[in-house]
Each structure stands twice: as structure tokens, then as C-alpha cells.
Amino acid sequence: MMLNALKRIKILCDPDYVTLALAVSLSLVPFPAFSQQTGYVEDLARKAADLRLHEERGWKALLHYGKSIRGEDRSKIDDKRFFLSPHGRTDPQAELEATLRSFFLADSKDGQSSICRFPARYAWLTEHLTIDQAELPAASCSERDKSLGAIDAKSAVLVFPVGHINSPASMFGHTLIRIDGSSKSNLISYAVNYSAANTDSNGLQYAWKGLTGMYKGYYSLMPYYDKVREYNDLEHRDMWEYSLNLTTPEVERMLNHIWELQNIESSYYFLDENCSYNLMFLIEVARPELQLTNKAGFFVLPTDTVRSVMDAGIVEEVKYRPSQGTRIRNIISLLDPDARKIAYDISFLEYDPAKVKELPLATVEKIKILDLATGFVQFRFSRKEIDKNTYSRLYLKVLSERSNLGPAPNGLYHNDDPARPDDGHGTTRISLGSGVHRGKLFGELNIRPEFHALLDPDQGYLPGAQIKFMDTAVRFGAGSEPVYLKSLHLIDIVSIAPRDTFFKPVSWKVNTGFDREMMSNGDEYLIYRLNTGGGFSYRSPFGGIWYALGEMDINAGSKIRSRVAGGPGFSIGSTEQLTPDLKLLLNAGGYWYGLGDDRHSLKASLGLNFRVSRNNSLNLESSQEYVNSRSVSDVLLRWNYYY
Amino acid sequence: MKKVLLGMVLTLAITGSAFAGQARNNTGCGLGTLLWENKADNSVLLQVLQATTNGTSGNQTFGITSGTSNCQQPSKVVQNEKLINFVQANMDNLAQDIAMGKGESLDTFAEMLGVAPGQNAAFNAKLQANFAKIFTSENVVIAEVIDNAVTVASN
Numbered sequence: 001m002m003l004n005a006l007k008r009i010k011i012l013c014d015p016d017y018v019t020l021a022l023a024v025s026l027s028l029v030p031f032p033a034f035s036q037q038t039g040y041v042e043d044l045a046r047k048a049a050d051l052r053l054h055e056e057r058g059w060k061a062l063l064h065y066g067k068s069i070r071g072e073d074r075s076k077i078d079d080k081r082f083f084l085s086p087h088g089r090t091d092p093q094a095e096l097e098a099t100l101r102s103f104f105l106a107d108s109k110d111g112q113s114s115i116c117r118f119p120a121r122y123a124w125l126t127e128h129l130t131i132d133q134a135e136l137p138a139a140s141c142s143e144r145d146k147s148l149g150a151i152d153a154k155s156a157v158l159v160f161p162v163g164h165i166n167s168p169a170s171m172f173g174h175t176l177i178r179i180d181g182s183s184k185s186n187l188i189s190y191a192v193n194y195s196a197a198n199t200d201s202n203g204l205q206y207a208w209k210g211l212t213g214m215y216k217g218y219y220s221l222m223p224y225y226d227k228v229r230e231y232n233d234l235e236h237r238d239m240w241e242y243s244l245n246l247t248t249p250e251v252e253r254m255l256n257h258i259w260e261l262q263n264i265e266s267s268y269y270f271l272d273e274n275c276s277y278n279l280m281f282l283i284e285v286a287r288p289e290l291q292l293t294n295k296a297g298f299f300v301l302p303t304d305t306v307r308s309v310m311d312a313g314i315v316e317e318v319k320y321r322p323s324q325g326t327r328i329r330n331i332i333s334l335l336d337p338d339a340r341k342i343a344y345d346i347s348f349l350e351y352d353p354a355k356v357k358e359l360p361l362a363t364v365e366k367i368k369i370l371d372l373a374t375g376f377v378q379f380r381f382s383r384k385e386i387d388k389n390t391y392s393r394l395y396l397k398v399l400s401e402r403s404n405l406g407p408a409p410n411g412l413y414h415n416d417d418p419a420r421p422d423d424g425h426g427t428t429r430i431s432l433g434s435g436v437h438r439g440k441l442f443g444e445l446n447i448r449p450e451f452h453a454l455l456d457p458d459q460g461y462l463p464g465a466q467i468k469f470m471d472t473a474v475r476f477g478a479g480s481e482p483v484y485l486k487s488l489h490l491i492d493i494v495s496i497a498p499r500d501t502f503f504k505p506v507s508w509k510v511n512t513g514f515d516r517e518m519m520s521n522g523d524e525y526l527i528y529r530l531n532t533g534g535g536f537s538y539r540s541p542f543g544g545i546w547y548a549l550g551e552m553d554i555n556a557g558s559k560i561r562s563r564v565a566g567g568p569g570f571s572i573g574s575t576e577q578l579t580p581d582l583k584l585l586l587n588a589g590g591y592w593y594g595l596g597d598d599r600h601s602l603k604a605s606l607g608l609n610f611r612v613s614r615n616n617s618l619n620l621e622s623s624q625e626y627v628n629s630r631s632v633s634d635v636l637l638r639w640n641y642y643y
Numbered sequence: 644m645k646k647v648l649l650g651m652v653l654t655l656a657i658t659g660s661a662f663a664g665q666a667r668n669n670t671g672c673g674l675g676t677l678l679w680e681n682k683a684d685n686s687v688l689l690q691v692l693q694a695t696t697n698g699t700s701g702n703q704t705f706g707i708t709s710g711t712s713n714c715q716q717p718s719k720v721v722q723n724e725k726l727i728n729f730v731q732a733n734m735d736n737l738a739q740d741i742a743m744g745k746g747e748s749l750d751t752f753a754e755m756l757g758v759a760p761g762q763n764a765a766f767n768a769k770l771q772a773n774f775a776k777i778f779t780s781e782n783v784v785i786a787e788v789i790d791n792a793v794t795v796a797s798n
Contacts, residue, residue: 150725185751188729225733225751233736374739381675392674392781395735399742403774407744407767 040135041104045097053128054093058288062121062257064266064281065092066293076278077266084114100125106137116141119148120256120285144259151190151221152181153255156286158242158279158315159191160306160421161231163462171465171495172451173302173421174231175276177283178224178241179255186241187225192258194219194278196268217268217278219261228321234382236325240421242309243317250286257285276305283309290314301451303421303460310422320417328375328502330415335368343372344501346398347380349390353398363405364412370402371413376502424460426615426642427451433619433638442478444486444636446471454494455585455619456640457611458577464496464507464537464545471513479516485526489513496547496575498539507547508534518627519559520599527557533571544576544584553591565597581611601627615642647766647796650757651720672714672784674734717789726755730785737788738778744771756793769796 053059060073063082068074068090075082075089082088084102088095099121102114115122116139125131157178163171176193180186196215231237246254268274277300280292290312292305309315322330332340339361345351346369353373356366377398381391431446450469452461473486490513497505511531518524533551540546554566569591577583585607593599605623612618617640625632712727720726730737733748740746744767758766770777773795777788 183754185747185754187733187747187751188725188755223728223732225729229732229736371743374742378735378739388675389781395674396738396778396781399738399778400775403742403744403771407771 040132041101044100044129044131047129048096048100048125049093051128053125054096056128056288057284057291058124058128059092059096061281061284061288061293062124062260063088063092063095064278076281077264079264079266082260082264096125100129103131103136108138108140110140111143113137113139113141115139116144118260119144120253120260123253123256148255148259151179151255152183153179153251154182154248155180156244156246156251156254156283157186157189158244158283158306158309159227160240160242160302161227161235161237162240162421163465164235164237171462171467173237175279175302175305176227177254177279179251187223187228189224190221191224191227192219192221192279192282193227194274215268216265217274218263218265219258219278221258221262232321232323233378236323238323238326238418239321240306241319241321242306242315243319244283244309244314245316246283246286246314254282254286257282274300276300276302280305280308283314287314301427303424303427306422318420320420322415324375324379325503326415327413328372328379330413331368331372331375332500332502334413335365335372339365339369340372340501343369343376346370346373347376347394349394353394353401356401357404364409367402367405367408367412370398370405371408373398374402379502419459421460423614425452425457425617429453429456429640429642431619431638431640433636435621435634435636435638437475437478437634438632440478443476444473444638445476446473446638448472454496454575455583455607455609455621456642457581457583457609457617459580459611459614463577464494464498464575466492466494468492479524485514485516487513487515489515496537496545498537498545500539506534507537507549508532509549509551517555518601518625518630518632520561520597520628521559522627522630523559525557525559527555527560529556530554531569533569540574543578544574546572546574548572551589551591553593555593555597560593560597560599562596565593565599566595567591567593567597567600583609583611585609599628601625616640617642646798647762647769648759649720649793649796650759651723651726651755652757652793652797672712672731672786673782674738676731676734712785715784715786717786717793719790719793720756723755726789727785729755730789734785734788741767741770741777741792742774744768752792756796758796766796 048054064076065073066076073090073092078089083095083098085091085094085098088098099114099118102118103122103125105114107113115136119141126133157180159176159178161174161176163173176191178186178189178191180189183189194217196217228239231239266278277293280300284290284292292308292312335343342351342356342359346353346356353370356369359366359369361369374395377386377391377395380386381388381395386394427450429446429448431444431448433444433446435442435444448468448471451467452465453468453471454464454466468489469491471487471489471492473488474483475486476483489511492511492513494509494511496507499505509532512529514526515529516524517527531551531553533549535547535549537545537547549571551569551571552566553569554564556564569589571587571589573585573587573589575583575585586605587607588602588604590602591600603623603625605621607622608620610618610620619636619638619640621638622635623633625634712724712731714727714731716722716727729751733751736746736748737752740749740752749767749770750763753763753766770792776795777791779787779791783791
């Protein structure tokens with residue numbers, strides 16, 4: 001046996017390695033069977049090194065390697081359990097060799113072999129090194145086989161739940177991947193999600209930890225219907241499903257890799273290493289030549305992931321899944337006010353659903369009333385406005401009445417899909433403009449790194465929602481200095497969510513940053529501002545969403561009488577997409593800085609946006625302001641380019 | 644109406660009494676089982692931020708073979724955890740779809756029951772027409788809904 005082993009080594013090895021191989025095999029004399037495998041492992045390790053397999057994109061994707069600040073390989077995963085080499089996180093070659101060797105460590109106990117633990121790495125190495133299966137110790141992986149078999153991976157879909165209007169942090173949306181099997185229904189497919197595990201209930205703590213990577217992110221896998229219920233039904237977020245043209249072997253590779261990520265933690269960062277960035281690795285594992293993570297920018301937003309798969313040309317079909325809120329609003333739009341009132345009263349237990357069938361209305365109207373009531377009863381229960389018993393009884397009563405009316409006519413609730421998220425403008429905006437300020441000509445350069453302003457075209461975005469980061473405007477001319485900062489808003493969020501009979505959200509805004517403002521002496525200076533407000537908005541029957549907000553404005557600056565001033569204010573206005581390419585924004589606001597200053601201001605502004613193409617638009621903005629009865633006028637025309 | 648063929652139905656009818664005496668904990672096996680019930684909602688700011696991380700509390704991360712449901716098992720279909728789990732999580736939507744005579748949850752339910760090809764429309768119509776026989780009361784549980792649906796469809 002020993003002789004056989006030696007012979008084998010001689011045949012397989014390069015002459016240079018014979019001495020070393022002999023030494024290794026001799027040191028293992030008491031275990032001749034093992035030495036045979038060892039020789040084979042050495043051979044494979046050398047082959048891998050010769051082929052420089054560790055430099056291949058496929059390997060780097062499997063280990064989530066990215067570049068560190070110094071340009072070295074560094075895995076985005078910091079969990080030690082993910083690496084077989086102690087240097088695995090920063091050394092792709094060491095990790096590859098350690099992984100290879102681990103496959104040859106015989107462990108016949110079910111599920112104990114690293115082959116069970118790392119099926120994607122195993123498949124990749126087996127393929128690239130043409131490993132002879134007969135040389136490997138037998139491994140049985142019943143748990144893995146059962147789980148992965150249950151998923152039955154055939155194809156993959158990138159799912160994008162859009163943002164939640166009233167929840168600014170979610171306004172960017174989210175991304176997950178659905179793995180479809182052979183069943184017709186997608187609800188029973190599985191969804192892969194990357195999310196942060198958190199148990200904190202303090203909002204500020206939550207924000208701080210999220211921004212600084214103190215939360216641990218995990219990949220998770222669950223039935224897709226749980227995700228649909230969460231986003232579509234509970235959070236009222238529409239979902240978009242982008243089916244990818246990945247082949248079945250590619251999707252199997254992805255699923256095998258997801259198995260490797262089970263319970264593996266990595267630091268979660270809201271802005272870059274978030275759900276969207278980490279999902280790109282999965283697509284890359286499926287098809288390494290896509291190189292999605294290499295192309296990712298500094299911030300990675302869910303829409304960026306969607307755009308990157310679109311740009312990679314791997315999207316086959318796009319499907320829209322309207323949320324419960326969208327479906328309810330759609331039925332509302334098909335009913336007259338009296339019928340709406342009946343549905344509303346049913347959900348408040350003030351109208352007996354059994355009386356609907358006696359109404360002098362066409363069956364289709366009764367169907368709409370009961371369907372609307374059904375949706376709204378569910379909504380009220382999810383808001384905990386009614387308890388479970390009341391809900392169950394009322395819900396079944398409404399449905400029982402509904403079941404007697406037969407199916408709704410085909411296409412009754414048909415609604416055209418809204419603009420797709422990837423049809424919207426790019427999230428970074430650069431603008432060049434010119435205008436007249438207090439009668440003097442100026443030029444303006446404006447850079448907004450992220451995301452969407454109220455006056456930007458709505459296509460693909462939530463109407464009434466604005467999030468701007470680091471919005472910076474520099475002007476030339478019409479000031480005391482040749483070049484000066486006009487404004488720099490660190491963050492500027494507005495959520496205009498219209499109320500109706502059924503839904504009663506609150507509209508609000510938060511804005512902080514620098515602004516050049518006119519002081520009581522008539523001169524303009526840079527101040528730092530913190531502005532916030534809340535109020536209501538409604539959709540007008542004559543068009544537009546109209547809002548009224550009560551506000552608080554705090555200013556700080558050297559030219560303010562006592563450095564810091566604050567006072568109450570208000571703003572009222574309207575926003576409306578007049579035509580698909582023309583948007584209007586009207587606003588009037590006033591502030592009284594009674595505390596710390598003797599200034600008051602009134603300002604009216606009008607903004608028009610003309611959409612030229614997906615990534616180009618033209619703004620016309622005009623305002624008239626009165627500060628302690630001195631007036632300031634400002635007109636600006638600018639070109640916006642998005643990318 | 645003609646009888647709908649269901650692939651998953653037990654050929655040998657087992658009487659419901661086999662399960663009758665079981666002291667099962669049937670909480671969360673009926674209507675109104677909301678997955679968001681344990682979501683934190685004590686601070687507006689938290690709610691506002693929660694959606695960014697899509698936070699899951701705890702490590703219930705890999706729900707592939709979802710394990711035995713704590714609900715009573717139906718007696719008229721082949722033992723099928725996936726079906727029980729689906730109906731448990733989607734009972735309200737399924738009730739709505741049955742009442743409306745169509746919908747994605749109903750299609751999924753039909754597929755899982757093995758409704759023969761071409762019989763979906765008949766299956767949907769039968770279930771809609773017999774809604775009250777399937778959802779017999781507000782305390783109805785999964786096992787009853789499944790068994791009732793099977794009875795209605797096979798008659």
C-alpha cells in the first residue's frame with residue numbers, strides 16, 4: 001500500500017516537488033490510506049496555484065472580496081466562521097487552498113464535512129480543478145440536500161419593493177431575490193433577503209448604529225408570501241419583479257452559495273454595504289463575468305441594483321405587484337362618494353354588509369363596495385383599530401356577502417402599471433443655470449449627490465416624496481463676493497402624503513443646512529438652519545396635491561442679533577404633474593423670528609420642471625420674498641442632468 | 644356542478660374523529676394571524692427607520708423546511724407541511740380570494756391541492772358558491788378550512 005502511494009506521487013508530481021512530496025508521505029506512514037489523498041490534495045493545490053484560480057472573479061465573488069482602501073483584497077464578510085484559513089478574509093489564495101484541503105478531511109458523520117457546509121465552493125473547485133470524486137472521502141449532507149431540494153431552484157427574480165411614502169428611510173425602497181422552482185405559483189417560492197438583525201427600540205440609537213455598521217447583517221431565506229404580505233399588505237409598498245435570465249445551473253450555484261451564508265454575519269451599513277450591495281454578490285456568484293459589485297458607486301441604493309441588472313442586460317420580464325393600498329385606492333377611484341361611504345361605514349361596523357345586496361345598484365357596484373370594505377377592514381385590523389375577534393367576525397360577514405355576488409367582470413380593477421423604477425431619472429443630479437437676483441445677473445452650479453426632489457420628474461418615484469442629501473449650490477455674480485455658497489443642505493426630506501376618507505397620513509418635513517438669507521438690515525449672509533414641520537395634505541378635485549404645514553425654523557449665524565434665532569412659521573402649497581413631462585410646484589411660507597432676532601419673512605415661489613428625457617430636465621424657478629418689508633426677487637433657469 | 648379532481652386528496656377517507664380529541668394549541672391557526680404582530684411600533688422614528696434595514700429581530704433566518712406547524716392537521720389531504728404553512732400565513736387572503744372567486748392565493752391553494760389541469764375555473768366557482776361552508780365561523784382553523792374546501796370541491 002505504501003509503495004502504491006509513493007508510486008502515485010511520483011507519477012503525478014512535477015520533479016521539483018518529489019522530495020517534498022516524499023517527505024510528506026513519509027511523515028504519514030502510519031496512515032497509508034490518508035497519504036494517498038494527501039498526495040492528491042498537494043497536486044490539486046499546486047494546480048490551483050499554477051492556474052492562479054484564486055484570482056478568478058468566480059472565486060472572489062464566492063468569498064465576497066472587494067478592494068480595501070489600499071487596494072488589497074478584503075472580504076466584506078467579517079465572520080470568522082466563513083473562512084477556513086485564518087487569513088482567509090484578506091488572502092484569497094490561502095482561503096482557496098484551505099478550502100480545498102478541508103474537502104479531503106474525512107468526516108463520515110452526517111453534515112459534518114465542509115463539503116456540506118460550502119457546496120458552492122465545492123462545485124466551483126471541482127469544476128475548475130476537475131477533482132476526481134473517487135479520491136474524496138464520502139460525505140453525507142442530508143439536511144442540506146433536504147433543504148435545497150425543497151427549494152427546487154430553477155430561475156431567479158430580483159424583487160424591488162418601492163419606498164414607503166411616510167417613512168423616509170425606506171423611501172429608497174428595498175431589494176431581495178426570489179428563487180422560483182417548478183411550481184406555477186410564485187407565492188410559494190423562496191425569497192433571499194439581506195437585512196440587519198436588531199433589537200433596539202430607541203430610534204436614535206438605531207440610526208447611529210445603522211450608519212456606523214454596528215448592526216450585524218444576515219442573509220435570510222423565507223417563503224415569498226411572507227415578504228409579499230409584509231411589503232404589499234402591511235406596509236402598502238408596491239413591488240416590482242425583474243425576472244433574470246440566469247440559467248438553472250447558475251441559479252443552483254446561487255442557492256448553494258446562499259446556503260454557505262446561513263447564519264454568517266457581516267456589518268450592515270445603511271448607505272453602502274446594505275441590502276442592495278450585498279445582493280449583487282449573489283447575482284455575481286451565479287454569473288461571475290457580470291462584475292456588479294466592482295461597478296458599484298459610493299452609495300448603493302436599491303434602484304442602483306435594479307439599474308445595474310438592467311444595464312447588464314439580464315432582465316427578461318418586469319412585473320408589477322400593486323400593494324393593498326394601491327388596490328384600495330384603485331377601487332375608491334371607481335366608486336362615487338355615496339358608495340365609498342357605505343364601504344367606509346361597513347368597516348366601522350356602522351353599516352350591515354347584509355344590506356348591500358338590497359341596494360338599488362348594479363351587481364358590479366355592490367361587488368366594488370364589498371371589495372373596498374374587505375380591503376379596508378384588513379387595513380383597520382393591521383392598524384390595530386379593531387381587535388382580532390371583531391375583525392374575524394366582520395371580515396367573514398363581508399366576504400360571505402361578497403361570495404354571493406359571483407366573480408367580478410374581467411378587467412374591472414385593471415389599472416395601467418405606473419412608470420417603472422428603472423425608468424426614473426438617475427439619483428445624482430448636476431445642474432447649470434443662470435438667473436436674475438435682485439436685478440443682477442448670476443450663474444449657478446448645483447450638485448445633488450442623492451436622490452429626488454419634489455420638483456424632479458415623478459416617473460419611477462413616489463409622488464410627494466423628497467429626499468436630498470448634500471444639495472449644494474454655488475453662485476457666481478449678484479453677490480458681495482465673486483463666487484459664493486448659495487446653499488448647502490445636508491439633508492432635506494419632505495413627505496407630502498395626501499389624506500382621504502380612508503387613509504389619514506401626516507405630511508412632514510425636515511431640512512438642515514446652510515442658506516444665504518437676507519437679514520433685517522437688507523444684506524445677505526450665510527446662516528445655518530434647522531427647519532421642521534408637520535401638517536396635512538389633500539388631493540384637490542381640480543388637480544394637484546395641496547398641503548399646509550406648521551413649521552419651526554431655527555437659524556444660527558454671526559449676523560443674527562443674538563447669534564441664534566428661532567420662531568414659528570408655515571407653508572402652504574401644491575404639487576402637480578400637469579402632463580407626463582411638466583411638473584408644477586407652488587409654495588408660500590412665512591416665518592417670525594421673534595426669539596433672538598427681529599426679523600420676519602414672507603416668501604412665495606413657483607417652480608416648473610420640464611422633462612426633456614429620462615436623465616435631462618429643465619427647471620424654471622421664481623420667487624418673491626419680503627424680509628421686514630424689503631423685497632428680494634429671484635428668477636432662475638437651469639438645466640438638470642441626472643446619472 | 645361537476646366534481647373537481649384533487650391530486651392531493653387521500654383516497655382512503657380518514658374520519659375527522661382521529662384528530663378530534665387532540666388538545667392542540669390552535670392559536671395562530673385561524674383568521675387574523677398577522678406576521679407583523681411582533682413588530683416594534685413603540686416609536687415613530689423607529690418605525691420610520693426600521694424599513695431601511697428591513698430589520699428582522701432574532702435569527703429566524705433560514706425558514707426552508709419550515710418545520711411542523713403547531714396547528715391541527717387536516718384529515719382529508721396527504722400530510723403536507725408546505726400547504727399547512729401556506730394556509731396558516733395566508734388564510735385571510737385566501738378567504739378573500741375564495742369570496743371573490745379568483746386570486747393569486749386561491750391559484751396557489753389549488754395548485755398545492757393538485758387541482759387537475761383545466762379544472763381551476765370549476766374549482767374557484769365551487770369554492771366561491773360554498774364560501775359559508777368553508778369558512779364556517781370566525782373561529783375556523785386551517786385544518787377545517789382545508790378539509791371543508793376539499794369536501795366542497797369533491798362533491
